[in-house]
Amino acid sequence: MTTLQGKTAEYEIKLGRLPTLTGKPTHYCAGCEHGVLTRLVANAIEELGVREKTVLVDSVGCSVFAHDYINTDAVQAPHGRAPAVMSGIKRVRPDLLVFAVQGDGDAASIGLLELVYAANRGEPITVFLVNNAIYGMTGGQMAPTTPTGMVTTTTPRGRDLRDTGPPLDATKLLAGLEGPSYVKRVLLPIAPTGSSELYSARGSLEGAKSVINAFKVQQMGGFSFVEFISTCSVNWKMTILDSKRYASEVLTKIFPPGLYKDKLGIEKR
Amino acid sequence: MKTEKEFVKGNEALALGALKAGMNAYFAYPITPSSEIPETLAREFRSPEYPEFKTFLQAASELEAINMVIGAASTGAKVMTATSGPGFSLKQEGISYGAAMELPFLVVDVNRAGPGLGNLGPEQSDYFQATKGGGHGGYRNIVLAPNSVQEMASFPGLGFSLAFRHRCPVVILADAFLGQLKEDIVFPKIVQERFETPWAATGARGAERHVIASLNLDLEDQSKHTEHLLSKYEGIDTTEQRSEGYMTSDAEVVLVAYGVVSRLCRRAVNELRAKGVKAGLFRPVTLSPFPAKELKALSERGTKRFVVVELNMGQMVFDVRLAIEGKGSVDFIHRVGGLLPASSDIVRRVEMISR
Numbered sequence: 100m101t102t103l104q105g106k107t108a109e110y111e112i113k114l115g116r117l118p119t120l121t122g123k124p125t126h127y128c129a130g131c132e133h134g135v136l137t138r139l140v141a142n143a144i145e146e147l148g149v150r151e152k153t154v155l156v157d158s159v160g161c162s163v164f165a166h167d168y169i170n171t172d173a174v175q176a177p178h179g180r181a182p183a184v185m186s187g188i189k190r191v192r193p194d195l196l197v198f199a200v201q202g203d204g205d206a207a208s209i210g211l212l213e214l215v216y217a218a219n220r221g222e223p224i225t226v227f228l229v230n231n232a233i234y235g236m237t238g239g240q241m242a243p244t245t246p247t248g249m250v251t252t253t254t255p256r257g258r259d260l261r262d263t264g265p266p267l268d269a270t271k272l273l274a275g276l277e278g279p280s281y282v283k284r285v286l287l288p289i290a291p292t293g294s295s296e297l298y299s300a301r302g303s304l305e306g307a308k309s310v311i312n313a314f315k316v317q318q319m320g321g322f323s324f325v326e327f328i329s330t331c332s333v334n335w336k337m338t339i340l341d342s343k344r345y346a347s348e349v350l351t352k353i354f355p356p357g358l359y360k361d362k363l364g365i366e367k368r
Numbered sequence: 369m370k371t372e373k374e375f376v377k378g379n380e381a382l383a384l385g386a387l388k389a390g391m392n393a394y395f396a397y398p399i400t401p402s403s404e405i406p407e408t409l410a411r412e413f414r415s416p417e418y419p420e421f422k423t424f425l426q427a428a429s430e431l432e433a434i435n436m437v438i439g440a441a442s443t444g445a446k447v448m449t450a451t452s453g454p455g456f457s458l459k460q461e462g463i464s465y466g467a468a469m470e471l472p473f474l475v476v477d478v479n480r481a482g483p484g485l486g487n488l489g490p491e492q493s494d495y496f497q498a499t500k501g502g503g504h505g506g507y508r509n510i511v512l513a514p515n516s517v518q519e520m521a522s523f524p525g526l527g528f529s530l531a532f533r534h535r536c537p538v539v540i541l542a543d544a545f546l547g548q549l550k551e552d553i554v555f556p557k558i559v560q561e562r563f564e565t566p567w568a569a570t571g572a573r574g575a576e577r578h579v580i581a582s583l584n585l586d587l588e589d590q591s592k593h594t595e596h597l598l599s600k601y602e603g604i605d606t607t608e609q610r611s612e613g614y615m616t617s618d619a620e621v622v623l624v625a626y627g628v629v630s631r632l633c634r635r636a637v638n639e640l641r642a643k644g645v646k647a648g649l650f651r652p653v654t655l656s657p658f659p660a661k662e663l664k665a666l667s668e669r670g671t672k673r674f675v676v677v678e679l680n681m682g683q684m685v686f687d688v689r690l691a692i693e694g695k696g697s698v699d700f701i702h703r704v705g706g707l708l709p710a711s712s713d714i715v716r717r718v719e720m721i722s723r
Contacts, residue, residue, distance in 0.1 A: 152571035156439075157581065166579045171571040174442040175463050175581035183427070187372035187439020188569075190423040191393050191447070196573055216428040232396065 119144045121170045130339035132287045132329035133161055133229060135303060136200060136310075137168050140227070143310040144171070144196075145320075153196040154188055156181045158210075160202030162236045179210020184216035185224040196314060198225035204234050207243040207269040214269070218322050221278035225313045225323045226270060228351045231331040232350060237357055239334030240275035243267040246353055251334070274359035280321025283309050287327040290347040298343065312365045319363055328354055370615035371554050378514075378546040381521035381553055382450070382476060387412055388558045389525035392445040394425035395436035397455060401488050401544040402478035405450040419527035420560065422447075430455040434462030434475075441471040442580050444565030446528050449478035452544070454485065456494055456502075464503030465538050467597070468582035472531035473565075474524060475509075476540045478547040481706035489706015490543035490625060495683035498539045499656035506594065508601045510538045510608060513626040526554055532563035534604055541632075541655060543679065545628040547710065560700035573620065583657065604657055611659035612651040615641065616666055619648030621673040621722050624663070624688050626652045628631040629677050636714040645722060650674075655684070667695040675718055677701045 116122065119141040127133045143351040144150050153171040159178035175186040181199035189197050206214050206228045217224060233251055235242040242343035244266045247258040258266075274282045287306050289298040306327060313323035320353055328350050332342035360367060376384070383405045387396070394409050406426060413424035423440070427433035433449050451459060456477040466473060477498060481491040483596045496502075510530050515522050520542060525685035527538040551611045596603040614634055616622055621640075625633040630651040640647035650666060652659050667674070674696055676685040683701045692698065699721045714719040 108417055119661075154442075154571060163583060167582065170577060172577050173573050173579045173581065174439065174569050175469070175583060176438070177435065179429065180438075180462075183435035184439035184442070186425075186432075187393070187395065187441075189439075190425060190438045190442055191445040192570060193442045195443075212428055213432055217433060219374035236689040272436045319419075319708070334611070367391050 105321045114140075115119070115147050115206065117141045117152045117221055119170050121168055125166050125168050125219065126164060129332045130330060130332045131161070131340065132202075132230040132231070132327060135287060136185065136212060136227060136229060136306065136327060137165070138305050139310045140198070140200070140301065140309060141168045141169060143314055146311060147314055149196045149314070152194060153198070156188070156197065156199040158199050158205040160205045162200040162202060162229065165200050165234065173196065178211050179205050179208070181205065182213040182222070182224065182341045183352050186217050186220070189222060189224050193208045193223070196317060198314070198317070200227045200228065200229060202235070203228065203230045203232065203242045203244040207267050215276070216275045218324065219276050219278040221280065221322045223320050223322065225317045227310070227313070228324065228326040229329050230326050230354065231329040233331050233334045235331050246349060248300070268354060270324070270354065270359055274322050277323055279324055279360055280315055280362040281316040281323035283358050283367060284328065284354060285309050285322070285324040286347060286351055288330050288346045291344050314367050316363055321363055357362050373552045373554055375550060375552050376517060377404055378517045378520040378607075379478065379559060380408045381517045382524060382542070383408035384412070384539070384555060386448050386474070386523035386524035387418045387421055388422045388556050390446055390558075390560045391448055391524070391528070392420055393440045393442070393447040393511065394449065394723045395423070395425050395427050395433045395447070396449045397427050397430045397433050401454045401480055401547045402450050402476065404547070405476065405688065408465070422602045430458035434459040437473050438462055438466055438471060439468070441466065441473040441633050442569045443702065444563070444568035444570065447687050448474040448524065448707045449476065449546040452478045452480045453482045453494055460497065460503035463509065464505055464507060465536040465582055466510065467507035468505065469580050470535040471537065471580070472528070472535055474527045474531060474540065476542065479541060481704065487706045488544055489657060490545035490628060491704060492543060492629070493680045493683070493704070494541065495655065495678070498541045498714065499658070506648045507597060508656055510534065510536060511654065512538065512540050512554065513547060513653060513655050514540065514542055515630045515651065516716060517549055517628050517650065518553040520546060520555050521553055522678040525559065528607065529561065534600060536600070541627070543627050544600060544706070554602040557676060578685065608654060609657050609659040609661055610653035611662045612653060613662070614651070616648035616650060616671070618646055618673055620646040621675060621718060622648045622650050622666055622671050622685070623675050623677055623714070623718070624650045624652070625677040626655060626684070631681060632709065632711050633677055633714060635711040636718065639711060642719060643718065643719070646716065652684070660687070663691040667692040672696040673722065675699045675701060675721060677691045677714060679703055681710070
């Protein structure tokens with residue numbers, strides 16, 4: 100009989116158990132990119148050898164339990180305030196690596212001011228934004244990034260831009276500021292390749308590189324921000340594969356992936 | 369050795385007092401009548417006189433400021449923010465999180481008149497918000513009420529000590545009058561009191577990691593945490609009540625007042641004594657924990673008449689009634705809208721009440 104624990108152990112033998120991961124199974128839903136990003140972040144922390152000088156700041160949303168999975172010191176911020184909390188930590192302890200995984204509601208709605216001002220000051224901190232176009236933790240309400248027309252529990256007839264305006268593009272907004280050093284958007288989910296059987300995992304590879312670059316930029320004294328276009332099949336009411344297709348075919352039109360700002364030329368190094 | 373007196377404004381004294389107490393960081397948003405605090409600190413930032421003062425930052429909002437305070441406090445730094453009424457409302461969110469996560473930090477409220485924007489005159493109308501929690505969920509702050517420029521200078525040091533000893537936010541509740549008042553004072557000596565912060569989040573170097581969080585989805589866990597906070601507050605209530613009495617030993621009528629009003633009441637007591645009224649003054653120094661023990665002792669010693677004087681619609685008066693447990697009468701004199709009562713007004717009212 101294979102227990103869950105047995106399976107986790109098996110997985111860890113294959114991929115290698117990282118000291119930066121606690122090993123606790125995540126609460127993320129099947130198909131959710133939060134789990135992928137957790138792994139990418141842990142890999143990057145290992146690769147840079149900074150686990151013992153890292154402070155994770157939890158945001159509010161699906162990533163509120165990030166500290167359960169990422170094995171570093173952690174501080175939990177009020178909803179939206181992670182960039183302010185990170186600024187406070189970093190100002191008194193510039194030797195630490197400080198980062199947060201924020202959701203779209205946390206970063207681009209209730210916490211937009213904190214994000215924009217930390218970015219504009221060029222605060223040497225790192226924000227990873229998981230944009231799944233909906234409020235996951237609270238059960239599928241409209242997010243600032245919900246596409247026009249998408250049905251959510253608070254837009255039951257579809258998001259109407261006459262009521263709520265169009266989706267907000269945090270990456271573009273930050274790229275327009277002087278302060279940030281590194282602003283990038285990555286499509287994280289596996290993407291259809293054209294063949295009905297084959298999906299590409301290039302997003303994870305691109306994501307892995309971007310996470311490391313973001314941390315390096317912080318170490319060089321710059322503000323770094325990476326938006327990960329993600330999925331929420333549960334609240335989108337789609338199958339997991341349909342949600343991957345939707346992210347790749349619809350969301351990337353509204354939120355085009357790409358390198359929006361790289362003041363330090365980290366990607367060319 | 370000659371002690372050197374300096375003639376300074378309350379807000380400036382408070383800022384310099386915080387620096388002399390070894391403050392590491394200050395984050396705030398400007399608001400009248402507290403703005404001399406950030407102005408003074410901006411001037412002193414990077415001065416060789418205060419090498420411990422590592423960060424001064426003007427935030428984009430009160431919310432950003434209090435959350436920067438949370439971040440810095442999480443590392444064990446001595447950190448402070450200052451504001452006035454409308455900004456104090458905005459800071460309540462962060463103070464609730466600070467209480468929940470047991471973070472030591474100082475919040476200064478230079479109370480102006482309200483509600484709403486109100487005006488820039490002194491009031492004591494933030495008493496409830498400061499002493500009864502103020503934000504969401506159940507918690508208590510330690511609240512200190514200075515009544516002189518001298519205390520504006522010395523209370524930040526006391527505040528840091530209490531905040532680190534008990535791991536909780538400490539509020540210094542001043543008012544617009546004290547903030548703007550200029551007096552001769554002697555600054556406290558520079559102290560570098562170091563506090564042990566084994567709980568701080570500073571990177572898990574070879575040690576067990578620290579998670580500073582306030583979310584406990586398990587009901588038993590949250591219950592345990594809240595009970596822990598309660599027992600901490602009960603301990604604070606036992607050990608930290610502070611007050612001052614003036615001519616209370618034989619007093620038949622005792623005025624109860626804090627902050628700038630306690631100064632006016634002291635004068636009123638002198639005037640009443642000159643008229644043959646056996647008056648005294650009880651001045652809470654900590655508004656939370658409220659110095660109920662000493663006040664109750666007065667009522668048990670024989671004072672049967674208490675007159676609370678406040679710059680609000682009546683807030684501390686409830687704590688006074690609770691403290692004396694019906695063992696005497698409690699009357700209430702107030703002035704609101706940014707105005708102070710004259711000591712002669714207080715005398716006249718007390719005479720009427722005592723008749």
